[in-house]
Amino acid sequence: MPDIKFDFNNMLASNIGRQHGITEIELKQFSKTALKAHKHLRSVLSNPTSRLRLNLEWAMLPYQEESEIKKIQDLGDEIAFNYDNVLSLGIGGSYLGLKAAQEALKPPYYNEFATLRSKRAKIYFEGNNLDPTPLNVLLENLDSKKTFVVVISKSGETTETKAVFEVVAQWLKDNVGSTYGRQIVAITDPASGSLRQRVHEEQKKDPLSFRALPLMHGVGGRFSELNMGLLHLAIMGIDCKDVLVGAAAMADRCSSANFLKNPAYLYAALQFLAYKKKNKRIAVFMPFTESLKSTADWYCQLLAESTGKKFTRKVKVLNDGSEAWSLDGARACGVGRTPVPARGTTDLHSIQQNNVEGENDKTVTMIRVESFKNDVKVPTPDGILSGKYFGQLLALAQEATEWALVLNNRPNCTIAMSEVSPATWGGLLFFFELATAFEGELLNINAFDQPGVESYKNYMYYKLRKPGLSKAIAQEIQKHPLKKDKKYIL
Ligand code: PA5
Numbered sequence: 215m216p217d218i219k220f221d222f223n224n225m226l227a228s229n230i231g232r233q234h235g236i237t238e239i240e241l242k243q244f245s246k247t248a249l250k251a252h253k254h255l256r257s258v259l260s261n262p263t264s265r266l267r268l269n270l271e272w273a274m275l276p277y278q279e280e281s282e283i284k285k286i287q288d289l290g291d292e293i294a295f296n297y298d299n300v301l302s303l304g305i306g307g308s309y310l311g312l313k314a315a316q317e318a319l320k321p322p323y324y325n326e327f328a329t330l331r332s333k334r335a336k337i338y339f340e341g342n343n344l345d346p347t348p349l350n351v352l353l354e355n356l357d358s359k360k361t362f363v364v365v366i367s368k369s370g371e372t373t374e375t376k377a378v379f380e381v382v383a384q385w386l387k388d389n390v391g392s393t394y395g396r397q398i399v400a401i402t403d404p405a406s407g408s409l410r411q412r413v414h415e416e417q418k419k420d421p422l423s424f425r426a427l428p429l430m431h432g433v434g435g436r437f438s439e440l441n442m443g444l445l446h447l448a449i450m451g452i453d454c455k456d457v458l459v460g461a462a463a464m465a466d467r468c469s470s471a472n473f474l475k476n477p478a479y480l481y482a483a484l485q486f487l488a489y490k491k492k493n494k495r496i497a498v499f500m501p502f503t504e505s506l507k508s509t510a511d512w513y514c515q516l517l518a519e520s521t522g523k524k525f526t527r528k529v530k531v532l533n534d535g536s537e538a539w540s541l542d543g544a545r546a547c548g549v550g551r552t553p554v555p556a557r558g559t560t561d562l563h564s565i566q567q568n569n570v571e572g573e574n575d576k577t578v579t580m581i582r583v584e585s586f587k588n589d590v591k592v593p594t595p596d597g598i599l600s601g602k603y604f605g606q607l608l609a610l611a612q613e614a615t616e617w618a619l620v621l622n623n624r625p626n627c628t629i630a631m632s633e634v635s636p637a638t639w640g641g642l643l644f645f646f647e648l649a650t651a652f653e654g655e656l657l658n659i660n661a662f663d664q665p666g667v668e669s670y671k672n673y674m675y676y677k678l679r680k681p682g683l684s685k686a687i688a689q690e691i692q693k694h695p696l697k698k699d700k701k702y703i704l
Contacts, residue, residue, distance in 0.1 A: 218477075218631050218642060220627065222481075224616060229620055230620055231623050233492070234624070236487050241483075241487075248656075251655035255651060258537055259273050261537070265432055267537075267538065268539055269433065269434040269662035270432065270662060271433045272434070272441075273465070276458045276459075276461035276640075280455070283444065286445050286454065287453070289399070289425075289445060290445055290446075290448020290451075293364075293445075297361060297397070298357065299337075299357075299360060299361040300336070300338070301352070301362070302337060302340070302446060303339075303340050303367075303378055304365070304366035304367060304442075306372075306515065306667070307437070308367055308368065308375065308401075308435055308442060309342045310512040311512055312366075313339055313512075314439070316450065319450065319452055319634070320450055320452075322504060332451060334451055335362065335449065338352055338356075340378050340382070341365070341374055341375040342374060353385050358390055362398075363382055363397060363398045363399070364445060365382075366400075366402070366442050367402055367407070367409055368402065370402045370412075371409075371671075373671065373674050373675075383398065386398070393420065393423065396420070398423065399427065400425075400426045401427045401428075401445065402428075404428035429441060429442055436519055436520065440643070456637050461644040462644075463637070464478075464645050465644055467641075468645065468648050478646075478648035481627070481649045482650070482652040482653040483652075484627065485653065489551050493575060494574075494576055496551065496553075496575055497551045497552065497553045497554065498556050498577070499556065500578060500615075501557060502557075502559065502583065502609075502611065504557070509643075510556070510557065511555050513555075513646050514553035517551065520650045520662070521550040521653055521659065522550030523548075523659040525541040525542055525546055525547065526547050526659055541665075547659070554576075558611060559611045569624060570622050571622065574623065576624075577625045578615075578624065579626070580627070580629070582629070582630045583630075583631050583634055584609075584632045586605045590603065592607075612628070629642070675687075
């Protein structure tokens with residue numbers, strides 16, 4: 215039975231001392247706070263209106279209709295077997311989950327070796343930066359007639375995705391002709407945004423073009439891999455149900471009101487206590503496998519964008535019993551742990567020096583994988599490595615990392631996965647989504663908005679003279695221009 219275990223021994227005072235570790239008493243004293251957070255989160259999650267309004271519908275994604283999943287699976291097969299290449303365009307939540315899935319669930323060098331893809335299309339990610347170089351290389355080298363484009367943007371407005379999509383759509387049109395739109399699927403908000411508008415317009419001209427999958431209402435970008443990422447899973451030939459079943463099993467495991475028995479709550483609570491009581495402001499996230507490298511990037515986005523907030527949250531209960539949240543402009547808090555993605559064993563030769571001997575201001579979360587599908591044995595006839603499997607050496611390196619951290623009283627914990635499979639990966643994603651939502655409760659912030667990200671987007675929209683930008687945004691930008699004094703530029 216594939217499994218995920220959370221080992222938090224090294225977060226505790228019994229292993230790393232009272233100055234840096236959480237004591238049994240501190241944990242016990244926390245139960246009231248944890249129960250209050252649980253009750254509030256559950257009351258929001260059990261109210262469909264609140265879930266939709268506040269963007270917590272992600273918690274329902276493990277339980278999607280089988281018939282809908284089947285349609286996505288079929289579309290994925292159609293694309294994968296009829297085209298040589300898929301260009302997946304998107305940024306942030308519309309990109310990182312997909313990249314993480316591909317690395318976790320498919321072998322490395324997926325695009326390089328046809329045997330690894332079982333005759334399916336290669337997949338390239340674009341639209342996640344405004345650097346023109348990678349896009350140019352792709353468009354100069356891909357055969358447009360054999361390339362399918364999946365453009366993902368919830369808002370349908372994001373500059374990076376939009377700019378790249380304009381170029382790619384034109385490239386298709388120039389080379390394929392008027393039916394170019396049949397090589398495009400758009401995943402975007404069902405009603406709003408300029409991408410949705412384009413879908414409507416193109417479908418009027420050619421009903422077979424610009425097929426569209428809707429993003430579910432009430433699911434924010436970074437919480438949406440189990441929605442917007444499904445087509446990508448299907449293109450790779452992964453059974454989406456396996457991932458969803460793993461997520462549902464984790465949701466079940468993490469349903470206890472008692473935070474000491476709920477792995478996701480306990481993870482969040484320990485990190486919160488380390489942050490607030492022991493001043494551990496940095497969260498190093500270090501899987502000991504290449505396959506979870508991008509999952510580390512995904513989690514870092516989830517944590518930073520969800521919990522890095524300037525204002526606390528004001529909760530209002532409306533007449534129908536649902537909740538509305540607003541920012542408490544009078545109570546600036548400026549909270550949130552700073553995530554740092556790393557990877558074992560590569561970064562044991564870089565960031566680990568700082569983890570062990572630098573400022574004791576961080577926690578380290580490691581992920582250990584117990585078994586690898588194709589393990590390799592060192593053939594050397596004698597010597598200390600002789601006959602050892604890489605999996606064994608990796609496990610030893612992870613144990614050694616724990617030892618070095620504990621010796622120096624550095625808080626750390628380990629998530630042990632029996633294997634990286636669609637089910638365990640789906641479970642891992644749900645674990646972190648719930649832990650992040652719970653951490654948001656403990657911080658009393660809105661973990662499901664991202665005004666800090668919107669602010670840079672708005673500045674660009676203002677400078678690009680985007681129609682419809684609110685007056686308030688324009689005025690704020692005019693009131694606070696960037697100041698550049700030449701004497702401070704050498
Ligand atoms: O989590 C989020 O909301 C963001 O990271 C978005 O996913 C990101 O900004 C991209 O937005 P969109 O999907 O609207 O293009």
